Amino acid sequence: MKRPFASIKHLSQFPEEEEEILFSVGSVFRILDVNDRRATKGHWFVKMMMVENDDDLNELRSQLNQQYSRYGNFCDLGSALIGMSDYDRAERYFQMLLEYTPESKASFGLIPNFLGIIYANRGDYQKAFEFQERALKFRTQESSIQYNQHHIANTYVHLGAVYHHLGQLDLALKHLLIAVELRSPTTSLAFAYNEIAITYRDKDNNRLALDYFLKALDIDENVLKRDKYHPELATTYNNIGEICSHLCAYDDASNYWTHALEIRLKGIVATHTDLAAIYHNLGVTYLETKRFYKSIRNVHESLRNR
Template identity: 30%
Template sequence: MNELRQINNYVVFQTDLEACIDYIKSITNEKIFLVTSGRDAKSILKEVHELAQIDSIFIFCFKSENQQKEKTTRDLSKESAEFLWFQMFKDVILRLPRGNHAKQQMIEFCQHYYRGNEKELKFIREFKHDYKSNMAIRWYTKETFLYKSVNKALRTEDIEQLHTFRFFITDLSLNLAAEYEKLKKKGEKIIMLYRGLIMEHEELETLKQNEGNLISTNGFLSTSRSKEEALEFATKPTKRTDSVPVLYEIQCNIEETDSTIFADIAEFSDYPHELEVLFDLGSTFEIVSIKKDIELSLWLIKLNASDKGSKVAKEHIELNRKDEEETSLELIFGRLLIDMGQYDQSLKYFQSLMLNDYTQKDDIAKINNLIGSAYYNKGDLDKALEYYELAYNLMMNDKPVRIKDSARPLTNIGLIYHRKGQYDRALELYLKSIKIFETYYGKEHIKTTKTLTNIDVYESSSSTSTSPELDYEDETCASASEESSPALSASRASSAPRLQYTVQMASMRPTVPIHRVREPMKTAVIRLTQKQTTDSEEDAEEQSCIF
């Protein structure tokens, strides 16, 4: 048991073959190391050996002639990357409070997860007593619970765990930013970095089709100043026939990139000879070229560090900060869950906020409104109505009465009746909320126009199936609302270009030698194209849920 925990802390024992197979198939966003007896190997292998979630299969057998017949399969994730969502997440998490409560929450999670693993528990105790914010990079380079847990959360985009580790993620990002400022003062203008990996043919073809586009990581990207270190990993022997060796050559122009943060971390590392350079969350790179290097017998992918992706994200984020002074960051974080369709996780998150002592009294009603929005997106209109009405009643019974805030749940109650076909009741509520929005925000504000859009939909409900718009807590997707709202189209030139985003998956793996294999890092290929859209086309678009 202890030996298994040294490989991976989470160990599950199964004694029933069918239950074991069902459990394996239920895992969708994790990789599994499967250890099975020789007796059961034939039965279980035919059921699971092609599953994407299986990383490696080990057959425990006493017959020496069979001990080398280990089957290993690897398949990098093909899930879509939510580039803009991840940039939104980074923006919010870096501004969340990271005091003692956040640190204690992270420590308690780690103590529970690594219970029984004395080696990691010792590191957790050391972290609890000795850690300071300026030690984040050093702790990240250690092969301990922290590195494993943070990268697992980033790799799987597990929002609940990412929120749990916000304390350390923020410190690490801030430390990298500070080191980047030191790097800029050294006078280097062009820095060449390298990353070696074994890549699947299919993934390479995807990248080859995207020359000139951007690639973005969803985690902290590890590279090296040493080409030899990268080549060591890229050219290591492999029995995989579906893969090829790849070397990333990354050019960083210090004078041209402000938002792509990276830092030399060799002085903080237990392995300084690796000359490791670490990129911050969500760094973006332009794919310059992809060519076969005959001399090195590998594919050479040239990248340029780029600010293009961050500039697009910055515009989106600035739009979504509208009226943010009215909404706490904890609620904004929860709204991101709804934004990316993780409704069950959002419900779990909001329920935990309700139980926390530090949650502000004024936020309780807003949380109920957001819970209603999660149920609305799940299609449970009755449950959504229950929480919208609870939010509205809490606001109206408060001292003083929160008329301004009440317009949000009032609008959402209206859309429930709208969806139920009770149009007169819906219109009555819409008109009531519009009066409040106009009083407190003005006729031109997005909140007012959003409700006007719902009335526009109401008037055409007899001939169209267009859905009304939700009013959550804020305009977390304000850019989407402005594009889809007929009420706004008259005030915007019909020929105004709009950025559209197509996001595909690729992946990058670490440069470090085999004795310190880093986690696989998912990346997104981002295409940025402009499309001229007429008002008539906008009116025909399906309205999206916005904050």
């Protein structure tokens, strides 16, 4: 047994009322059932099972290791902070690394790249552009090009995204397509495809937008196969539904939006605004296909979630 446990009932202040168990640090439990017994017993009843060797859990550990332990250096902590949307601490951390890390280190280029990501997530696209440009300049130095090939591709992806937010769609496409040609890492490639799709959508080229959204979805479904309620999947389904609607493929649109809605309802990350938007889209689509009852029901849900 990797995580032993023992009864400490004899040490409890309430030995007759509580069956206290001391579990090892790091013990993991799977929640089997949650029952509200407040009306009769005055408490909630949660049934759990200790998990040690579990395929789903091992897959999740592997996925988290790949996501937050892929750099093998101090950048992993900052990457995790960004993943938690803790941008203030992430910024302070990477600014500290920027100050104390010598440019002779091969990993130095990661630092301005991450700072660019932080500023982009905050909506400060000019500052994001400056740091991504700095990262690209470092990574394209002749002595380190071969070593940094996938990092260069990743930087082109984020530069393309920044150009898109700055309204420079042609430059956005140029940088994103370079990233694809350089064979970005899988997760960056999905992000690149998604950004290319959004850029084509904003250029009113819905056919190409759909092609690239589907490419992004194919990668996302494989990478996130153990997490079918991941919010990124909901976003991609929603985007594809929007494009299908523009192309008057209303049945396809409603199918993708239904998938997006299921993820938003069952996942752990959803807002009323997210739900309202999807319900609204479904309501309009059902109206176009003359399914009036479904249209009214979804519009009502949209208003209820605003």
